[in-house]
Amino acid sequence: MNHHPLISELKNILPAESVLHDTEDVRPFECDGLSVYRQLPMVVVLPETVEEVQRIVRLCHEHKVPVVARGAGTGLSGGALPLEDGVLLSLAKFKRIIDIDVENAMATVQPGVRNLAISEAAARYGLYYAPDPSSQIACTIGGNVAENSGGVHCLKYGLTVHNILMLKVVTMEGELLTIGSQTLDTPGYDLLALMTGSEGMLGIIVEVTVKLLPRPERAQVVLAAFDDVARAGEAVGEIIAAGIIPAGLEMMDRLAIRAAEDFVHAGYPIDAEAILLCELDGTHAEVSEYIMAVRKILTDSGATEVRTAADETERQLFWKGRKSAFPAVGRISPDYYCMDGTIPRRQLPRVLQQINSWSAEYKLPVANVFHAGDGNLHPLILFDANKQGELERTEEFGSRILELCVEVGGSITGEHGVGMEKIGQMCTQFGSTELHQFHAIKAAFDPAGLLNPGKAVPTLHRCAEFGAMHIHHGKLPHADLERF
Amino acid sequence: MNDLSMSLQQQVMQAIGNKTPLCITAGGSKAFLGQETEGMAIDVNAHRGIIEYDPRELVLTARSGTPLEDIENALAASGQMLAFEPPHFGSTATLGGTIACGLSGPRRPYSGSARDFVLGCKMLNGRGEIASFGGQVMKNVAGYDVSRLLAGSRGTLGILLEISLKVLPKPAASVTISRECSQTDAITAMSELLSRPYPVDAACYDGERVHLRISGSEQAVSETRKKIPGETLPDADAFWQGLREHELPFFHRPGTLYRIAVKPSTRPLHLNGQWILDWGGAQRWLYSDEDLQTIRHQVGLSGGHVAVFRGGKNETPLPAPLLALHQRLKTSFDPGNIFNRGHLYTTL
Numbered sequence: 001m002n003h004h005p006l007i008s009e010l011k012n013i014l015p016a017e018s019v020l021h022d023t024e025d026v027r028p029f030e031c032d033g034l035s036v037y038r039q040l041p042m043v044v045v046l047p048e049t050v051e052e053v054q055r056i057v058r059l060c061h062e063h064k065v066p067v068v069a070r071g072a073g074t075g076l077s078g079g080a081l082p083l084e085d086g087v088l089l090s091l092a093k094f095k096r097i098i099d100i101d102v103e104n105a106m107a108t109v110q111p112g113v114r115n116l117a118i119s120e121a122a123a124r125y126g127l128y129y130a131p132d133p134s135s136q137i138a139c140t141i142g143g144n145v146a147e148n149s150g151g152v153h154c155l156k157y158g159l160t161v162h163n164i165l166m167l168k169v170v171t172m173e174g175e176l177l178t179i180g181s182q183t184l185d186t187p188g189y190d191l192l193a194l195m196t197g198s199e200g201m202l203g204i205i206v207e208v209t210v211k212l213l214p215r216p217e218r219a220q221v222v223l224a225a226f227d228d229v230a231r232a233g234e235a236v237g238e239i240i241a242a243g244i245i246p247a248g249l250e251m252m253d254r255l256a257i258r259a260a261e262d263f264v265h266a267g268y269p270i271d272a273e274a275i276l277l278c279e280l281d282g283t284h285a286e287v288s289e290y291i292m293a294v295r296k297i298l299t300d301s302g303a304t305e306v307r308t309a310a311d312e313t314e315r316q317l318f319w320k321g322r323k324s325a326f327p328a329v330g331r332i333s334p335d336y337y338c339m340d341g342t343i344p345r346r347q348l349p350r351v352l353q354q355i356n357s358w359s360a361e362y363k364l365p366v367a368n369v370f371h372a373g374d375g376n377l378h379p380l381i382l383f384d385a386n387k388q389g390e391l392e393r394t395e396e397f398g399s400r401i402l403e404l405c406v407e408v409g410g411s412i413t414g415e416h417g418v419g420m421e422k423i424g425q426m427c428t429q430f431g432s433t434e435l436h437q438f439h440a441i442k443a444a445f446d447p448a449g450l451l452n453p454g455k456a457v458p459t460l461h462r463c464a465e466f467g468a469m470h471i472h473h474g475k476l477p478h479a480d481l482e483r484f
Numbered sequence: 485m486n487d488l489s490m491s492l493q494q495q496v497m498q499a500i501g502n503k504t505p506l507c508i509t510a511g512g513s514k515a516f517l518g519q520e521t522e523g524m525a526i527d528v529n530a531h532r533g534i535i536e537y538d539p540r541e542l543v544l545t546a547r548s549g550t551p552l553e554d555i556e557n558a559l560a561a562s563g564q565m566l567a568f569e570p571p572h573f574g575s576t577a578t579l580g581g582t583i584a585c586g587l588s589g590p591r592r593p594y595s596g597s598a599r600d601f602v603l604g605c606k607m608l609n610g611r612g613e614i615a616s617f618g619g620q621v622m623k624n625v626a627g628y629d630v631s632r633l634l635a636g637s638r639g640t641l642g643i644l645l646e647i648s649l650k651v652l653p654k655p656a657a658s659v660t661i662s663r664e665c666s667q668t669d670a671i672t673a674m675s676e677l678l679s680r681p682y683p684v685d686a687a688c689y690d691g692e693r694v695h696l697r698i699s700g701s702e703q704a705v706s707e708t709r710k711k712i713p714g715e716t717l718p719d720a721d722a723f724w725q726g727l728r729e730h731e732l733p734f735f736h737r738p739g740t741l742y743r744i745a746v747k748p749s750t751r752p753l754h755l756n757g758q759w760i761l762d763w764g765g766a767q768r769w770l771y772s773d774e775d776l777q778t779i780r781h782q783v784g785l786s787g788g789h790v791a792v793f794r795g796g797k798n799e800t801p802l803p804a805p806l807l808a809l810h811q812r813l814k815t816s817f818d819p820g821n822i823f824n825r826g827h828l829y830t831t832l
Contacts, residue, residue, distance in 0.1 A: 101747075101749075102679055103675045103676075103678075103747075103748075103749035104675065104678065104747045104748055104749050105678035105679055106747075125679055126679050126680070126681070127679050147625065148625050148629070150623055154622065154623060155622065158596065158600065159623065161600075161629065161632065162596055162600050171805075175805050177805060177806060177809070178803075178806075181745075181787070181788075181789070182747050182787055183745035183746055183747060183766060183787070183788050183789065184592065184593060184597065184745060184763060184766050184767065185586075185597065185636070185745060186789070187789055187791070187799075187800035187801075187802060188800075188802050188806065188807075188810055188828070188829070189633060189636070189637055189641075189810055189813060189828075190586070190599055190632055190633055190635060190636050190637070191633075191806075191809070193599060193629045193632035193633050193635075194628055194629055194630075194632075194633045196629060197625045197628070197629055198628055198629075202628075212679075214678070214679050214680055214681040214682075215681060216681050217681045237540040240539075240540050240542060240653075241539060241540050243563055243653035243654070243656065244653070245652065245653065282681075282683065282700065282701070282704055283681065283682070283683065283700075283703070283704045283707050283708060284707065285703035285704065285706075285707040286683070286700060286701045286703045286704035286707065288703065289701050289702070289703040289704075290701065342619075342621040342622070342623050342624060343621065344538070344541050344543070344620055344621060345540065345541055346538065346540065346541060371623070373622075374621070374622035374623050375541075375621050375622060375623070376622075376623045409619065409620050409621070410619065410620075410621050410624075411619050411621055411623070411624040411625075411626050412626050413624070413625050413626050414621070414623035414624060414625065415623055415625060416625075417625050418625070418626055418627075422626070426626060426627070429626050429627070430616075430626070430627060431615075433609075433613045433614070433615045434615045434616065434617060434627065437609065437615055437617075437630065437816070437817070438627055438628055438630075440816035440817070441628050441630070441813065441816055443812075443816065444809065444812035444813045444815070444816045445809065445812075456627075457627065457628075
């Protein structure tokens with residue numbers, strides 16, 4: 001078999017076990033969390049040091065070979081999908097927590113450190129890292145930065161971009177740049193904002209300094225049932241209008257409630273049309289004060305039932321139901337297709353009504369889970385790929401939902417990223433002026449266009465391509481992970 | 485309400501055609517910042533008006549020339565605020581200038597910076613095109629985060645036309661606890677609070693006393709008040725306002741005012757002069773007769789950076805590869821180098 005000359009050169013600069021190119025060795029890297037897209041890479045490299053990363057990209061640059069960086073591979077938009085003629089650069093060996101600076105409430109870690117591992121290491125100091133994507137036990141901080149990951153606590157604590165201070169980044173030319181700083185701002189342009197969520201298109205993240213927050217004294221959750229989805233949406237607005245910013249504010253509709261209840265027995269009211277989960281955190285007395293206020297608002301908004309978790313076990317159980325909603329839906333349908341649109345919250349009744357009417361039109365049921373606080377909607381379209389034409393109908397339905405999100409003033413993706421999956425819908429969201437600007441930014445960082453090419457930003461003539469998150473027979477990669 | 489987008493676009497097209505550099509101006513309240521820049525003035529001041537504000541969405545969208553005061557008044561009427569407490573530095577401050585300069589007030593370390601609250605923007609680039617980035621929603625990861633990049637870019641990448649911001653409810657209650665101490669003790673105290681679950685939302689050492697502001701629900705404030713030693717500062721709002729707007733007596737002195745950004749726990753720096761420590765110690769204001777090289781060296785030793793803020797001009801150096809990247813980025817937005825040439829860096 002003829003290997004690309006790059007492979008032997010990579011073997012000269014890396015230990016033999018860090019360069020994989022036999023089919024069986026590279027197979028585990030063929031997809032990320034969006035397994036409908038699969039592609040074997042030409043070669044996988046597993047560097048251990050920043051210098052090795054620099055040498056790898058310099059070689060690739062010389063050979064004009066594209067590079068795709070990969071963390072834990074839990075992404076849901078195909079952002080880490082390998083290229084057939086490309087190098088897959090895994091940062092799995094960058095697993096060291098370099099420093100926890102308690103005095104300044106920050107931690108410096110390598111990109112392959114798991115999200116949850118940061119909070120675990122900081123826990124002894126009463127600190128934690130706030131963004132909590134549902135895959136946090138497996139996903140890495142480098143991937144979180146690349147995707148600007150969210151979680152259920154975004155409304156109060158922000159996204160990844162709000163919780164990081166500094167990055168070390170290797171450019172495609174092999175230059176090591178420090179972006180941001182350990183201070184609260186940095187001279188020049190805010191490259192930290194630009195780099196966060198750039199989906200591996202601008203540089204390879206080799207070190208991350210995150211902000212840590214003090215663990216709140218207390219967290220408590222209130223569950224409210226409604227016999228009307230619009231009324232539940234209205235209650236969310238009432239809570240915000242009362243000047244309360246909940247730590248988490250989640251909504252599920254009837255189908256999602258039933259699926260979750262059957263799966264984890266969270267004690268959800270299965271006859272409700274919608275439930276809200278409202279988490280409040282802060283000082284002891286503050287949480288008590290807010291719970292009283294929120295209970296009253298929910299009751300006044302027409303909740304048919306309002307329950308406060310009796311203890312920490314029940315609080316965890318309420319959340320478990322929500323966090324298991326995706327796999328729970330996977331149990332009741334051969335396949336499902338997950339959307340990630342965001343909308344201004346006031347548009348919720350209109351959007352849900354439209355989704356329901358399309359659901360009837362396409363004869364495809366939809367379960368809705370919703371980060372209600374920040375308007376991030378996850379409709380799950382249930383279908384069976386073995387039925388002729390059903391996948392195509394599902395994809396069409398999904399596209400219409402995302403187009404509707406844009407039409408009402410929202411976005412095609414709130415937290416899963418564009419990757420390969422939504423490359424087509426990017427053309428709905430943006431015009432050619434914006435897309436041209438994105439390409440110009442990409443060229444400023446990576447003039448040769450070798451970092452993760454073909455993802456995140458469509459070329460103008462590719463604007464018709466579409467993709468989808470397609471889960472076959474409930475088999476989600478990393479199926480044991482909780483997902484939002 | 486005045487939408488001047490078309491007229492501004494025409495002026496930019498003309499400038500591109502004539503290769504005339506443009507200086508973007510609005511209220512002029514922050515004109516003292518940055519390097520001298522030559523060019524024809526393009527005035528955004530009359531491009532004003534709040535386009536959309538729905539308190540329940542926690543989002544406000546306004547044209548860039550809208551007076552900051554108008555925005556804060558509209559928010560206050562619904563019990564909300566700009567949580568980054570932007571300094572106005574004069575009654576003519578506009579939203580566009582506030583975001584383009586990217587300055588934040590005392591609450592910044594605890595709530596986030598100006599750029600943290602930017603959700604989206606409409607801009608006029610150096611090709612004379614109007615482009616929209618981000619949006620009016622809290623979560624949006626479609627495309628590069630251009631709207632946050634524009635925050636603090638001082639108009640060098642284009643003209644901001646509209647900005648959408650996340651806004652927050654005003655805290656129901658607030659109290660400031662104050663006690664006399666040394667700078668060293670104040671730094672330790674402010675830094676320790678970073679790992680305590682207290683609703684502190686501002687911390688300052690004024691040279692004699694440390695001031696800690698606690699804000700939140702009535703219960704949270706009264707509960708926390710008992711845990712922090714010190715006296716209640718009377719007229720606390722005036723103090724924080726004076727700090728935010730540089731109106732405290734400290735700022736009424738001649739000479740060069742330096743802004744120093746360091747890690748909050750950084751020990752007192754060995755530099756002669758008068759100090760105020762804001763942002764819990766992370767932002768330090770210094771009037772000093774020491775020369776800039778000495779100050780820069782001292783600050784650099786602690787991993788921080790310094791800028792001449794008032795009473796002088798000098799740019800904060802960037803490492804060469806980063807400066808080159810800045811130049812390429814600038815070109816990607818403004819290929820003819822029309823906007824605010826040399827304002828952020830003389831070579832930009």
